[in-house]
Amino acid sequence: MLNKKNKEALxxxxxxxxxxxxxxxxxCSTLAVTVSLEPAIVMGISVICVLxxxxxxxxxxxxxxxxxxxxxVQLVVVAALVIIVQQVLIAYNYEVSxxxxxxxxxxxxxxxxxxxxxxxxxxxxxxxxxLDGIGNGLGYTIILVIVAFFRELLGSGTLLGxxxxxxxxxxxxxxxxxxxxxPPMALITVACIIWVHxxxxxxxxxx
Amino acid sequence: xxxxxxFVKSIFIDNMIFAYFLGMCxxxxxSKNVKTALGLGVAVTFMLVVTMPINFLLDRYVLQPGALSWxxxxxxxxxxxxxxxxxxxxxxxxxxxxxxxxxxxFSPSLYASLGIFLPLIAVNCAILGGALFMQQKDFPxxxxxxxxGLGSGIGWLLAIVGLAAIREKIAYSNIPAPxxxxxxxxxxxxxxxxxxxxxxxxxxG
Numbered sequence: 001m002l003n004k005k006n007k008e009a010l011x012x013x014x015x016x017x018x019x020x021x022x023x024x025x026x027x028c029s030t031l032a033v034t035v036s037l038e039p040a041i042v043m044g045i046s047v048i049c050v051l052x053x054x055x056x057x058x059x060x061x062x063x064x065x066x067x068x069x070x071x072x073v074q075l076v077v078v079a080a081l082v083i084i085v086q087q088v089l090i091a092y093n094y095e096v097s098x099x100x101x102x103x104x105x106x107x108x109x110x111x112x113x114x115x116x117x118x119x120x121x122x123x124x125x126x127x128x129x130x131l132d133g134i135g136n137g138l139g140y141t142i143i144l145v146i147v148a149f150f151r152e153l154l155g156s157g158t159l160l161g162x163x164x165x166x167x168x169x170x171x172x173x174x175x176x177x178x179x180x181x182x183p184p185m186a187l188i189t190v191a192c193i194i195w196v197h198x199x200x201x202x203x204x205x206x207x
Numbered sequence: 208x209x210x211x212x213x214f215v216k217s218i219f220i221d222n223m224i225f226a227y228f229l230g231m232c233x234x235x236x237x238s239k240n241v242k243t244a245l246g247l248g249v250a251v252t253f254m255l256v257v258t259m260p261i262n263f264l265l266d267r268y269v270l271q272p273g274a275l276s277w278x279x280x281x282x283x284x285x286x287x288x289x290x291x292x293x294x295x296x297x298x299x300x301x302x303x304x305x306x307x308x309x310x311x312x313f314s315p316s317l318y319a320s321l322g323i324f325l326p327l328i329a330v331n332c333a334i335l336g337g338a339l340f341m342q343q344k345d346f347p348x349x350x351x352x353x354x355x356g357l358g359s360g361i362g363w364l365l366a367i368v369g370l371a372a373i374r375e376k377i378a379y380s381n382i383p384a385p386x387x388x389x390x391x392x393x394x395x396x397x398x399x400x401x402x403x404x405x406x407x408x409x410x411x412g
Contacts, residue, residue: 024389027231028332068308071329072300079293105292109332111232118326183228184400191386191393198385206388 009120010131013139019112020143020190021197022204026112030144031186037160040148042096043104044141046089050081050107051116052133057081058121059129065122074117075108082107112140147189155180210354217358221340223333224366224396225403230333234367235392237321244371245364246317247328250306252360254328255337258299259356260349262338265294267349295338296329303329333363370396 019025026047033043057077058065065073086104089097097104107113116136121129152158154177157165165174179185198204223229230251237247268277270291275282307325311318318325328334337359346352373395382391 021389024236025232027235028229031228031231068304071304071307071326072297075296075300075329079296106332108292108296109335114326114329182401182404184397184404187393187397187400191390191397194390194393195383195385198390202384205384 006128006131009124009128010135013132013135014142015139015197016201016204018139018143018197019115019136020140021194023115025115026110026140027190029106029110030140030147030190031183032106034144034148034151034186034189035181036152036156036158037145037148038096040144041141042089043107044137044144046085046104047107047110047112047140048134048137049085050078051113051137052130054078054081054113055116055121055129055133056126058117059124059126062122070122071114074114078113078117079108112136143190143193146193147186150189151180151186155185210351213351214354214358217355218362218365220406221359222362222366222403222406223336223359224363225400226406227336228400229336230331230363231396233328233331234363234370235389235396238367238371238374238392240375241368241371243317243320244367246314247321248360248364248367250310250321250325250328251331251333251363252357254299254302254306254331254334255356255360255363256353258295258302258334259337259341260353261298261302262295263341263346263349263352265298266291266342270294291339291342292335295335299334299338300329333359366399370399 013019017023020027020030029043033039054074054077058074061073082104085107086097089104116132120132124132149159152160153164157163157170157176180189220226224231224234233247233251238244269275270287272286273283275285275287303326306328310321310325337356341352341355344355346355370392374392377391377395386394
């Protein structure tokens with residue numbers, strides 16, 4: 001079940017082959033949903049589900065898809081799964097789904113999905129594809145959570161909606177950094193994460 | 208005149224990348240040199256110009272509430288707007304497949320250098336985003352929508368060529384090793400984004 005190749009498919013995307021930091025996929029939504037922590041976590045879980053199952057489905061039918069219409073087939077599979085996730089969220093967590101409705105729809109245009117379907121699921125069996133989907137989804141979620149943590153903490157002084165920076169800091173003149181809420185700062189936060197990540201993994205550095 | 212105004216506005220003020228941060232993935236990954244960036248920029252512009260009027264007509268005559276009344280009066284209260292997202296994606300995806308086949312046939316070198324990012328145009332948020340903004344802005348005619356598509360595409364093209372030119376220049380500078388390549392590109396894009404925010408408040412005559 002978990003031979004060496006499958007383990008690589010599952011664990012490489014967490015750090016060495018991370019979809020956001022190394023493959024540069026899924027940047028748009030990384031900018032859009034990381035203003036605070038809660039939507040980032042829900043978004044991450046939704047992406048894991050959609051990615052794992054679309055990988056499995058495309059991998060199951062990979063030998064029957066004509067390569068000229070594969071993009072349309074992939075998008076239909078992804079769109080169907082996204083609609084299922086959206087309906088589940090509406091049924092079980094209406095409040096969060098109302099906050100997230102636009103972002104969940106945006107999963108369709110998340111490049112990680114198309115990227116992994118093209119690069120992995122089209123050439124591999126269903127089980128490795130499933131693991132690859134889980135791994136890449138987790139890698140994406142980790143980055144979302146880190147970026148959202150810093151943006152919410154520094155931008156609003158809260159975490160998951162609870163105030164964590166004590167009131168006496170504000171009384172002594174501490175201000176929330178409004179710049180952290182703006183999209184450009186998400187880019188710069190991701191850049192700092194890349195900096196740390198590549199400083200620790202020298203083989204990823206570019207010349 | 209109205210169209211010219213919209214054209215300039217969609218290039219600079221409503222720039223897809225710097226005002227809305229749409230289409231970032233390919234923007235960051237395919238901006239290593241100016242020539243490839245130009246190729247992708249032209250492909251995206253072309254896609255926007257082609258899909259925008261098609262999506263406009265779809266929206267106007269099929270999707271909007273009551274849009275089907277031209278078929279028969281009994282359909283006047285049909286509302287298909289919930290199908291919007293999937294219809295737009297279908298138009299964009301089939302268009303992308305056509306562009307991919309054309310590029311593969313006429314320019315194999317561009318095809319090789321664009322790599323995985325050519326099929327990814329289908330999920331380039333700039334194109335789907337363009338269709339959704341078009342729906343939101345409620346343009347009077349398909350012609351206006353095409354002008355908007357052309358303007359947004361050129362704005363995207365200018366941004367990616369600009370970034371590619373900067374990246375070609377900084378190839379000679381001494382950047383800390385872990386930041387080389389992608390890291391510094393993120394920072395440059397962030398700074399360009401902050402600079403472009405100054406356009407946001409401008410209103411043309």
